Amino acid sequence: MSVTSPPPSPASAGEPQPLVVREPTVAIIPTQYRPPNHGGYSGYPSPSYSPPPNYYRPVIPAQYPSQYPRPVYLPPPRRRRRGPVVVAVLAVLAVLSLGGAAAVSAATDTDGAVRVLGGPGPAGAKTDARDGALVEVLNRRAKAVKERDKTAFVADIDKSDPDFVAKQETVYENLTKLPFDEFGYKLGDSAGFDDSIPTELKSKYGGQIRAPGVSIIHRIRNIDPNPVAAPWVPIYAQVSSKWLLVGEASGKDLPSGVGGQPWDGGPIVVEQTEKIVGVxxxxxxxxxxxxxxxADLALEQVAVVRPGQWVGKVFMTAVRDRKVFDAYFGATPERVDQVAAIAVPHYNDVPDWNSQATYSATRVIFNPDEIDEDTDQLGADMSHEFTHAAMAPVTTGWTPTWLVEGFAEYVSYKNVQINSESLKRALEGAATDNLEAGEKFYEEPINYITGWLACRMISETYGEAKLIALYEKFQSTSNEDVVVNQVLGVSRATLIKDWQDYVAKQRR
Incomplete structure (x- = not known):
């Protein structure tokens, strides 16, 4: 999320670029975090940590409904409006939740395919004698994808609803187009989401019907360093003594992203480069x-500033099917049209079902209405969002918003000559009382520019390495005074005064 100016195209390189402002909304800041595990590429902190008392905890705005049942960090969308305000990208930097682990586990075959294994759940977890039957069904489904066996894939689908069968056939075709190194299913707590089963299906199939939570464990070849989990809530019913897939649950009470995977929409095509896989x-x-x-060019722009400490590759989705994008907005469909894209962290398990889940990768998903934007706008959105992905391994709930967004803007603006008059006009009336660390940052769109200017000033004064070190230091504390003093050698008050003077110079 940011205010960005598009990177210079070959025709405009060297020419001053106009500055444009995006409208903000508010953010919900997470209240549970722990610093990333530095033993490897772990990324976002686990959702099971309670930070110290001095951690910033804003009041969650009443207008945010409960489609996110757990606290989330949700930077605002850039309003989809033409004119002086351009579209921005929504970065969902952390999904936090509590829940039980799965009642079965996943293992990896020697050829890399994930298979589903039955087994006891964690202490206190509910068990169900029917789990074994569903495990077998999910095993067959995973094997069918692996072996490109459409007949086997549809064999466990109830044929009484031709439309549903056709949808599942499209899912199969989509899955077999994706470059998986690993793919499989992990059955969750047997309690599942039976309350989300439509009444008509309950009436049709009677009591032998279930809607379990299922993690789709997968890894995209050459992109994901670790397996990634996506939530799925299938509806299975016993038909003639055989468990068959009869539907899929939907609704605001399900984990964010159910129905929002790249294979969930219409027919797809996959395009790849060395560092990008796009659907x-x-x-x-x-x-x-x-x-x-x-996307390749945007990724190169990010790599110049952040050449290491992250995987350096991105999996992105830009399909026409609205439901893939809408799946991340639950009970607030009115917000969909405000957002150009979302960058969603994915974990090695679904956090709603496993509180120990750890970050695996960030997925970028575009609003279908944004796909036809001009090249400069798309490039600017991608470079900003890829910056969030690049900084994911060192981003925590303690990282102040002005730094999260300002740094992404810093990367987008880097090496772009900004028109001074445009910047001066944009700064008219801008408040510089303080650098905002929480949801208040999003109350004023100009904070994107002032946050960017703060990062640019730090880079110019202390060096880009110090700016990055400042960002990384918030893995260990939320205290800005301590971090600024330790990294920059000045007090936060001095930093604010220097930033205020720097912004004032841009107004002259």
Whole structure:
């Protein structure tokens, strides 16, 4: 989320670029975090940590409904509006939840395919004698994807609803187009989401019907360093003594992202480069290639500033099917049109079902209405969002918002000559009383620019390495006074005064 100016195109390189402002909303700051595990590429902290008392805890705005049942850090969308305000990207930097672990576990075959194994759940977890039957069904489904066996895939689907069968056939075709190194299913707590089963299905199939939580464990070849879990809530019913897939649950009470996976929409095409894997609508192959090229350039822009400490690769989705994007907005569909894209952290398990889940990768998902934006706008959005992905391994609930957003803007603006008059106009009326660390940051769109200017000033004064060190230091504390003094050697009050003077110079 940010205020950005598009990177210079070959035709405009060296020319001053106009500055544009995006409108903010508010953010919900997470209340549970722990610093990342430095033993490897672990990324976002686990959702099971309670930070110290001095951690910033804003009041969650009443207008945010409960489609996110757990606290989340949700930087605002850039309003989808033409004119002086341009579209921005929504970065969902952490999904936090509490819940039980699965009642079965996943293992890896020697060839890399994930298989589902039955087994006892954690202490206190509910068990169900029917779990074994569903494990077998999920095993067969995973094997069918692995072996490209469509007949086997549809064999466990009830054929009484032709539309549902056709949808599942599309899911199969989509899954077999994706470059998986690993793929499989992990059955969750047997209590599941039976309350989300539609009344018509309950009436049709009677009491032998279930909606379990299932983690789709997968790893994209050459992109994901670790397995990634996506939530799925299938509805299985016993038909003629056989458990068959009869539907899929939906609703605001399900984990964010259910129904929002790249294989959940219409037919897809996959385009790849060395560091990008993109999923697009099958009838948009030409545009798909263009978008991947833009993404490659945006990723290079980020890599200049952050060459290491993250995987350096991105899996992105830009399909035409709205439900894939809408799945991340639950009970607030009115917000969908405000957002150009979302960057969603994914874990090695679904955090709602496993409080010990650890960060694995960030997925970027585009609003279908944004796909046809101009190249400069798309490139700016991607470079900003990829910066969030690059900083994911060192981003915690303690990282102040002005630094999270300001640094992403710093990367987007780096090496771009900004038109001084445009900047001066943008700063008219800008408040510089303080650098905002929480949701208050999003109350004023100009905070994106002033946050960016703070990061640029730090880089110019102390060096870019110090700016990055400042960002990384918030893994161990939320105290800005301590961090600023330890990294920059000045008090936070001095930093604020220097920033105020720096902004004042841009107004002259």
């Amino acid at each position: 697009f609508a099958a009838n948009n192959r030409t545009l798909a290639r263009q978008l991947v090229e833009i």
